[in-house]
Amino acid sequence: MELSGTEIIVESLKQEKVKVIFGIIGAAIMPLYDTFGKTEKLPFKNILTRHEQGAIHAADGYARATGEVGVCIATSGPGATNLVTGLANAYLDSVPLVAFTGQVPTYMVGNDAFQEVDITGITLPITKNNYIARRVEDLAPIIKEAFYIARSGRPGPVLIDLPKDVQQARCQFKYPDKINRKGYKPSYKGHVRQIKAAAKKIMEAEKPVIIAGGGIINANASEELQKVALKTNIPVVNTFMGLGSFPKNHPLSLGMLGMYGQYAANQTISSADLIIALGTRFDDRITGNLKQFCPHAELIHIDIDPVEIGKNIAVKIPIVGDLKYILHQLNDYLDERKNSSWLIEIKKIREKITPQLEEEKGELRPKYIIKCINEFFKGEAIIVTDVGQHQMWAANYCQFMHPRTFVSSGGLGTMGYGFPAAIGAKFGCPKKPVVCISGDGSFQMNIQELATAIYNRLPMIVVLMNNGYLGMVRQLQELFCDRRYVSTSLAGSPDFIKIVEGYGGVGFRVNKKEEFYPILEKAYEMNQFVLIDCQIPQEENTFPMVQPGSSINKMMGVEQS
Amino acid sequence: MKHTIAILVEDQPGVMARVASLFTRRGFNIESIAVGHSEKEGISRMTIITSGDEKVLEQVTKQLNKLIDVIRVRDISPRNVIERELILVKVHTDSLSIRAEIIQLVEIFKAKVVYVERDTLTIEMSGDEEKVSGLLKLLKPFGIIEIVRTGRIAIARTKNNGQRT
Numbered sequence: 001m002e003l004s005g006t007e008i009i010v011e012s013l014k015q016e017k018v019k020v021i022f023g024i025i026g027a028a029i030m031p032l033y034d035t036f037g038k039t040e041k042l043p044f045k046n047i048l049t050r051h052e053q054g055a056i057h058a059a060d061g062y063a064r065a066t067g068e069v070g071v072c073i074a075t076s077g078p079g080a081t082n083l084v085t086g087l088a089n090a091y092l093d094s095v096p097l098v099a100f101t102g103q104v105p106t107y108m109v110g111n112d113a114f115q116e117v118d119i120t121g122i123t124l125p126i127t128k129n130n131y132i133a134r135r136v137e138d139l140a141p142i143i144k145e146a147f148y149i150a151r152s153g154r155p156g157p158v159l160i161d162l163p164k165d166v167q168q169a170r171c172q173f174k175y176p177d178k179i180n181r182k183g184y185k186p187s188y189k190g191h192v193r194q195i196k197a198a199a200k201k202i203m204e205a206e207k208p209v210i211i212a213g214g215g216i217i218n219a220n221a222s223e224e225l226q227k228v229a230l231k232t233n234i235p236v237v238n239t240f241m242g243l244g245s246f247p248k249n250h251p252l253s254l255g256m257l258g259m260y261g262q263y264a265a266n267q268t269i270s271s272a273d274l275i276i277a278l279g280t281r282f283d284d285r286i287t288g289n290l291k292q293f294c295p296h297a298e299l300i301h302i303d304i305d306p307v308e309i310g311k312n313i314a315v316k317i318p319i320v321g322d323l324k325y326i327l328h329q330l331n332d333y334l335d336e337r338k339n340s341s342w343l344i345e346i347k348k349i350r351e352k353i354t355p356q357l358e359e360e361k362g363e364l365r366p367k368y369i370i371k372c373i374n375e376f377f378k379g380e381a382i383i384v385t386d387v388g389q390h391q392m393w394a395a396n397y398c399q400f401m402h403p404r405t406f407v408s409s410g411g412l413g414t415m416g417y418g419f420p421a422a423i424g425a426k427f428g429c430p431k432k433p434v435v436c437i438s439g440d441g442s443f444q445m446n447i448q449e450l451a452t453a454i455y456n457r458l459p460m461i462v463v464l465m466n467n468g469y470l471g472m473v474r475q476l477q478e479l480f481c482d483r484r485y486v487s488t489s490l491a492g493s494p495d496f497i498k499i500v501e502g503y504g505g506v507g508f509r510v511n512k513k514e515e516f517y518p519i520l521e522k523a524y525e526m527n528q529f530v531l532i533d534c535q536i537p538q539e540e541n542t543f544p545m546v547q548p549g550s551s552i553n554k555m556m557g558v559e560q561s
Numbered sequence: 562m563k564h565t566i567a568i569l570v571e572d573q574p575g576v577m578a579r580v581a582s583l584f585t586r587r588g589f590n591i592e593s594i595a596v597g598h599s600e601k602e603g604i605s606r607m608t609i610i611t612s613g614d615e616k617v618l619e620q621v622t623k624q625l626n627k628l629i630d631v632i633r634v635r636d637i638s639p640r641n642v643i644e645r646e647l648i649l650v651k652v653h654t655d656s657l658s659i660r661a662e663i664i665q666l667v668e669i670f671k672a673k674v675v676y677v678e679r680d681t682l683t684i685e686m687s688g689d690e691e692k693v694s695g696l697l698k699l700l701k702p703f704g705i706i707e708i709v710r711t712g713r714i715a716i717a718r719t720k721n722n723g724q725r726t
Contacts, residue, residue: 124579125586129629132574149629183571183632307623310616 005136005167006035009100012143014043015175018071020062020427022047022055026075028102028115031167044071047427047456050448052079054420056086056099057446061421063095064407065382066428067220069150070095075102077115080161081122085414087157088126092411093241094218096155098146105165106134120161128156136169145179153186154305155218186304190321190329198276198300198317199333205274207296207342208234211257211286214241214410215279215303215323222246222403224327225278231331233339235346237265239280241410244400248379254346258286259546260392263558264350266546269294270553271345277301279323282312283411292551302326364513366390366465366536370397372517373435373463376524381433382407382425386418386442388472390465392542394437416445419462423449426458433524434460440493441470450503454529461523462531464496467538475541479556496533505529563592564618565642565715568607568625569599569632576630580607583628589613589621593646593712604632608714641718647687647711649675650697653704654682663703670696681706 003011009032013021021044025033036046049055052074059070070090074083080101090097104113120130129149131142139162146158202208216225222245229236229252236246237257246253255262257269269275275297280286287293290312298316301309302323309318319326370393373381379401385391385408400406407425409417422436443464453460465471474488497507508519510532523530543557570576577596584591592610599606611621618636625634654660663682667674672686686696690713697708 120575121578124575124582134574181571181629183626184629305627307620307627311620 001173002170003173004031004035004170005133005139005162006032008136008139008171008173009143009162009167010035010039010043011173012140012175013071016069016143016147018044018069020045020047021071021073022049022058022062022424023073023100024049024052024055024075024079026077026079026102026115028076028104028164029073029079029100029162029167030102031164032073032100032102032162045427047452049420049423049452051446052082053086053416054423054446054449054452056083056097057089057414057417057420058424058427058449058452059097059099060086060090060095060417061384061407061424062428063090063097063424064421065404065425067404068096068428069147070097070424071100072097073100075115076104076119077117079115080117080119083119083159084122084126085412087123087159089409089412089414089417090157091126091128093409094155094214095157096150097157098143098150099157099159101159101161102167103132103161103163106163107165109163119159123159126157127159130159130161132161133163133166136166136171139166140173141176141179144176145181148179149184153184154215187320188304188322188325190302190319190326192329194317194319195326195329196333198302198319199330201274201298201300201317202232202234202276203335203337207272207345208232208274208276208339209269209272209297210234210236210276210278211239211269211280212236212242212245212278213239213280216242216245217279217403219279219304219323220403221279221324221327224324224331228327228331228334232334232337233343234276235268235343237261237269239283239286240395240408242280243395243406244403247401248399249401254350256395258552259288259548260396260542260544261552262396263544263555264346266552266555267349268346269297270551272297275299277303278327279303281305281308286552287312288546288550288552292553362513364510364516364534364536366393366540367397368513369463369465369516369534369536370394370437372520373437374399376517376520377433377435379405381405381435382422382429384408384418384422384425384434384436386436386438387413387415388439388442388470389467389475389540389542390437390439390442390471391418392472393465415442417442419443420446420449420452422460422462423453423456423458426453426460436460436462438462438464439471440464440466440468440490440496443496444490444493447499450500450505454500454503454505458529459527460529461520463520464531464533465536466496466533467536467540468493469538471540472542474539478539478541496531500529500531505531507531507533509533509535511535562614563610563612563638564636565638565644565713566609566611566621566625567635567637567715567717568609570605570607571630571632572598572603572605573630576605579628579630580609580625583624584609584611584621587620587624589617593710595712595714597714608712610713637715637717642715643718644689644713644715645687646690646693646713647685648693648697649709650684650686650700651706652682652684652700653706654680659703663700666696666699672696
């Protein structure tokens with residue numbers, strides 16, 4: 001059947017089972033939106049955000065919460081460049097996205113036409129691959145390939161640039177069954193001999209620890225991870241990206257490691273003799289000073305991306321492949337073991353210092369807010385955060401029980417990510433409660449998406465940790481710049497309740513500790529968009545922490561945790 | 562340590578940019594780069610000369626392999642390879658005696674004079690790195706006006722059993 005370029009796009013999205021797209025219209029992408037208008041039963045929801053960055057973060061939040069490919073659309077020029085932060089964010093956190101951008105007609109490309117920008121050139125280093133569709137015949141194969149590349153192997157964002165005349169041209173449509181790229185063949189099955197060697201090493205180790213990273217979540221391998229850990233009684237620490245892959249309330253869980261991680265997690269891996277690293281890239285926020293990282297340990301590293309193996313840390317047993325498959329196989333080669341003396345040693349480390357969720361009356365403090373969220377939702381809500389102190393409080397103290405219940409910007413640390421990502425997560429999982437924990441700094445970076453959330457009647461709760469500062473940087477200024485708070489005060493912020501009400505939503509302000517839980521309950525029961533503006537102490541710090549460049553077992557502020 | 566990397570890529574728009582940008586972004590050094598069609602349709606071969614230790618080279622190879630358009634990456638430096646570069650050099654010739662001297666050099670190096678003007682000679686030569694730099698060194702005192710180099714290309718020798726190394 002002969003179709004126009006835009007009809008081909010709609011049909012292709014249908015074939016890829018896309019359920020929702022986020023985007024903003026503009027002149028160069030108008031033909032596509034016009035086809036949405038003409039299509040009798042559009043196979044997906046078309047959500048208008050208020051900024052392209054909101055659109056791509058929403059698609060990203062959708063992808064992380066559901067495990068499916070997120071899709072966003074922007075017009076040419078500024079629409080396309082507004083996607084750049086979102087693409088980099090998804091690239092660093094390995095999130096499957098397909099972004100479509102409008103482009104000036106092919107005969108004008110290269111002439112600096114109105115709203116023309118070389119978006120494939122700009123996004124080259126921050127996409128897994130990108131395309132400019134130069135002929136309408138190329139569209140279906142490109143879209144097929146884009147979705148396949150985005151979701152397979154190590155997932156990542158893919159961008160497709162759509163010149164206006166290609167959108168309008170017509171050709172025969174047939175959606176390809178498969179793709180065949182000689183240069184793209186991710187390996188899924190790990191080397192059996194290596195897996196056996198890993199099993200042997202694990203059985204011989206005296207102080208083994210598992211580091212479970214975001215790769216576990218991307219591979220949907222939480223179940224397999226738990227089987228391995230429980231069979232061998234090996235403690236599990238999570239990277240930031242891996243939170244949710246192992247239930248936090250389990251006795252073997254040591255929580256998050258790294259710069260703002262748990263003291264016990266950092267101490268444990270520092271005294272380990274074997275690290276079993278699963279789907280992690282040993283980012284500097286995890287390792288601290290590389291030379292002093294895990295000085296006594298040998299390393300087994302399993303990852304789907306061969307590039308990550310040996311990039312930062314020397315590996316004893318590397319295995320490249322899909323974690324679900326490999327852990328399943330590894331489990332067969334492992335015997336049960338008790339690990340008693342090692343677990344007792346860890347218990348002693350933990351007893352020395354365990355994070356306490358404070359109990360004192362009066363002041364509303366961040367850890368108490370998280371405690372209430374834990375008590376109320378019991379780990380069943382999707383927690384989406386922005387970036388900063390509130391993010392670290394959430395990462396450390398939220399009781400994550402399931403994979404894909406923690407959605408947050410890790411590698412890029414994108415302020416403004418959380419709120420639109422929460423919108424995307426809610427579209428993806430309408431039946432699950434979605435709580436966006438944000439800060440007064442981050443929230444203002446994409447505050448315009450209040451329109452998207454409230455107009456679409458999304459029942460979700462934004463818990464705003466309002467301390468009047470860009471708190472994370474203020475903390476660094478307090479510790480390392482003698483409290484010279486340059487450019488971190490947010491004096492001039494609006495009345496957030498009035499802003500929310502202005503968009504037609506509901507907001508509550510909480511000043512006192514005892515007010516929070518009842519308001520959270522009420523907010524949930526209202527089943528609509530609610531923002532809770534929590535007035536927390538201005539100089540609350542995120543402790544413990546590792547000083548940048550220092551070794552991770554030397555933590556500041558341990559006594560305060 | 563210098564390495565010669567042979568890369569097979571699909572002829573896609575932007576593939577050169579992808580490879581070059583990867584080297585820049587990851588801080589890898591490119592000494593020379595040469596590209597052309599391969600024996601297979603739709604597939605080009607790049608020869609890149611880079612430098613770095615084993616760890617850098619491993620990352621270069623892996624990062625290149627990760628590019629979708631890249632089909633195969635081989636470090637062919639330690640192998641039995643034939644390397645060549647083509648250069649064009651324009652040299653000053655102030656007098657007839659100098660011209661004669663240069664022509665003699667050209668003959669010794671099995672190079673070619675491809676263009677003659679009243680006070681210049683343009684020389685073409687191909688060879689491995691040693692030969693190219695040897696000629697350039699000897700021509701330098703005469704006054705080199707311009708040098709154009711293609712960048713090195715390399716091909717692996719075939720083993721006795723016909724298999725490619």
